[in-house]
Amino acid sequence: MIGSAATSPPSGRRELRRASRREAILNVAQRSFLERGYAATTMNAIAAELGGSKGTLWSYFPSKEQLFAAVLDRATASFRELVAVTLNPADPPERAIRSFCRRFVERICSPEAIALYRLVIGESQRFPEVGRIFYERAPAITRKIMADYLAGAAERGQLMVTNSALAAEQLTHLCLAGMHQRAMLGVIDSPSSTAIRAEADNAAGLFLRAYG
Amino acid sequence: MIGSAATSPPSGRRELRRASRREAILNVAQRSFLERGYAATTMNAIAAELGGSKGTLWSYFPSKEQLFAAVLDRATASFRELVAVTLNPADPPERAIRSFCRRFVERICSPEAIALYRLVIGESQRFPEVGRIFYERAPAITRKIMADYLAGAAERGQLMVTNSALAAEQLTHLCLAGMHQRAMLGVIDSPSSTAIRAEADNAAGLFLRAYG
DNA sequence: TCATTACCGTACTTTATGGTATGATTTTCT
DNA sequence: AGAAAATCATACCATAAAGTACGGTAATGA
Numbered sequence: 001m002i003g004s005a006a007t008s009p010p011s012g013r014r015e016l017r018r019a020s021r022r023e024a025i026l027n028v029a030q031r032s033f034l035e036r037g038y039a040a041t042t043m044n045a046i047a048a049e050l051g052g053s054k055g056t057l058w059s060y061f062p063s064k065e066q067l068f069a070a071v072l073d074r075a076t077a078s079f080r081e082l083v084a085v086t087l088n089p090a091d092p093p094e095r096a097i098r099s100f101c102r103r104f105v106e107r108i109c110s111p112e113a114i115a116l117y118r119l120v121i122g123e124s125q126r127f128p129e130v131g132r133i134f135y136e137r138a139p140a141i142t143r144k145i146m147a148d149y150l151a152g153a154a155e156r157g158q159l160m161v162t163n164s165a166l167a168a169e170q171l172t173h174l175c176l177a178g179m180h181q182r183a184m185l186g187v188i189d190s191p192s193s194t195a196i197r198a199e200a201d202n203a204a205g206l207f208l209r210a211y212g
Numbered sequence: 213m214i215g216s217a218a219t220s221p222p223s224g225r226r227e228l229r230r231a232s233r234r235e236a237i238l239n240v241a242q243r244s245f246l247e248r249g250y251a252a253t254t255m256n257a258i259a260a261e262l263g264g265s266k267g268t269l270w271s272y273f274p275s276k277e278q279l280f281a282a283v284l285d286r287a288t289a290s291f292r293e294l295v296a297v298t299l300n301p302a303d304p305p306e307r308a309i310r311s312f313c314r315r316f317v318e319r320i321c322s323p324e325a326i327a328l329y330r331l332v333i334g335e336s337q338r339f340p341e342v343g344r345i346f347y348e349r350a351p352a353i354t355r356k357i358m359a360d361y362l363a364g365a366a367e368r369g370q371l372m373v374t375n376s377a378l379a380a381e382q383l384t385h386l387c388l389a390g391m392h393q394r395a396m397l398g399v400i401d402s403p404s405s406t407a408i409r410a411e412a413d414n415a416a417g418l419f420l421r422a423y424g
Numbered sequence: 425t426c427a428t429t430a431c432c433g434t435a436c437t438t439t440a441t442g443g444t445a446t447g448a449t450t451t452t453c454t
Numbered sequence: 455a456g457a458a459a460a461t462c463a464t465a466c467c468a469t470a471a472a473g474t475a476c477g478g479t480a481a482t483g484a
Contacts (some may be wrong), residue, residue: 012482012483013481013482013483014429014430014481014482014483017430017481017482018430035337036337036338037334037337037338038251039250039251039252040251040338042470042471042472043471043472043473044470044471044472052431052432052433053431053432053433053434054432054433054434054472054473054474055431055432055433055474055475055476056430056431056432058472058473058474059430059431062473063472063473064471064472064473115337118333118334118336118337119334120397121329121330121333121334121396121397122249122330122331122333122334122335123334124330124396124397124398125247125248125249125327125330125398126248126249126252128398130398131396131397131398131399132397132398132399134397135393135394135397135399139393139397166390166414169389169390170386170389170414170415170418172389173385173386173388173389173390173393174382174385174386174389176385177381177382177384177385177386178378178381178385181347181351181385182347184333184336184343185332185333185336185343185344185346185347186336186337186340186342186343186344187343187344187347202378202382203382206382206418206419206422207418207422209421209422209423210418210419210421210422211421224452224453225451225452225453226451226452226453226459226460229451229452229460230460254440254441254442255441255442255443256440256441256442264461264462264463265461265462265463265464266442266443266444266462266463266464267444267445267446267460267461267462267463268460268461268462270442270443270444271460271461274443275442275443276441276442276443
């Protein structure tokens with residue numbers, strides 16, 4: 001066993017246990033950060049909810065800031081998957097875009113998505129890299145997918161799109177126009193699925209009238 | 213001088229001084245809240261920057277929460293004026309809408325507007341009325357003005373708008389699609405005026421292609 | 425088996441902060 | 455001038471939260 005990856009051997013009982021404990025900590029911390037924000041989340045509360053002792057918590061994450069960074073790292077990564085939406089170039093563009101909008105609005109208005117968005121925006125002043133990382137991982141990627149699709153549709157003569165990156169930005173933001181903004185500001189709680197459908201269809205409708 | 217308004221006599225040296233002191237406190241507090249957020253703003257720092265003593269500060273605002281509420285009250289009120297934009301029904305609609313978008317994007321992307329928006333969103337979880345008050349005072353009013361204009365333009369046969377409230381929501385949100393989001397997330401700092409013009413013209417262009 | 429490593433419980437330290445108390449000083453009103 | 459109100463400087467209080475220390479106990483690996 002000479003060269004068996006001294007730094008990161010994937011198995012071994014201890015490493016497994018350690019990894020799962022780390023996950024448990026991140027789960028508890030994420031819930032707390034998302035529902036209470038950074039300042040109102042206390043390490044004590046996390047340790048208490050975790051059941052273990054404070055020393056253990058600090059042995060995994062040596063400071064609150066580092067725990068926060070790890071939580072955001074994981075949350076934004078999974079957020080990217082949450083809002084990743086498939087676009088089928090074989091469908092007629094009206095259909096593909098409408099179905100994209102429905103799924104996108106639904107996911108972006110979910111309570112977890114709203115909470116994460118709030119947290120990121122609220123803390124992006126004090127932790128500037130938080131906003132940038134989130135931007136690259138979520139909105140930028142979604143828009144890239146949409147822009148590629150739109151460029152393809154334009155090439156196939158299905159849409160009159162010249163600047164596909166701009167059009168993608170416009171479409172995805174049209175999906176945030178109504179309920180998402182109200183949800184962010186706490187004006188509404190969690191929108192019904194019929195309201196979501198209507199919202200998405202409005203966004204797609206405007207976009208298709210302009211570029212169809 | 214029998215009935216000279218016992219509760220709120222506008223002048224009198226003491227009242228004037230008191231009012232101006234209150235303004236000074238709100239100015240200092242607003243700067244701090246906007247640039248550091250609620251939690252990271254300390255009453256000590258405000259008192260120190262103010263120059264006076266702590267007792268005086270507390271004699272004006274008996275708690276940090278009440279000071280915060282007063283700051284937000286004033287800030288959202290002035291924000292409403294900041295983004296209030298005139299729409300001239302005598303102009304051709306392309307011109308009116310394009311000029312609205314330019315001014316709107318410019319104001320909404322100003323550093324103060326971004327900071328306020330961030331603060332409101334970040335704290336709307338712990339102080340739910342903050343988000344609601346802001347919503348009513350800023351986005352809702354702007355949209356109402358726009359919706360009224362669009363309804364008039366539709367009546368005059370200038371635009372093909374059926375749901376003016378929805379169309380207003382879409383237009384104002386199109387103005388936030390690009391730089392505003394990036395500014396909120398700290399991806400860019402403060403956009404140039406040429407970028408603002410381009411952004412606004414894109415929003416107006418899409419809208420007019422769909423409804424023109 | 426036995427050394428090692430991780431974990432537990434709990435008490436502790438340190439620092440920061442919202443808020444209070446007080447006695448002296450200045451400003452305002454009559 | 456002189457009473458009343460406001461302000462100042464400063465010391466103080468209570469609490470809360472991040473982070474540390476430590477002795478004992480359970481799990482892990484050879």
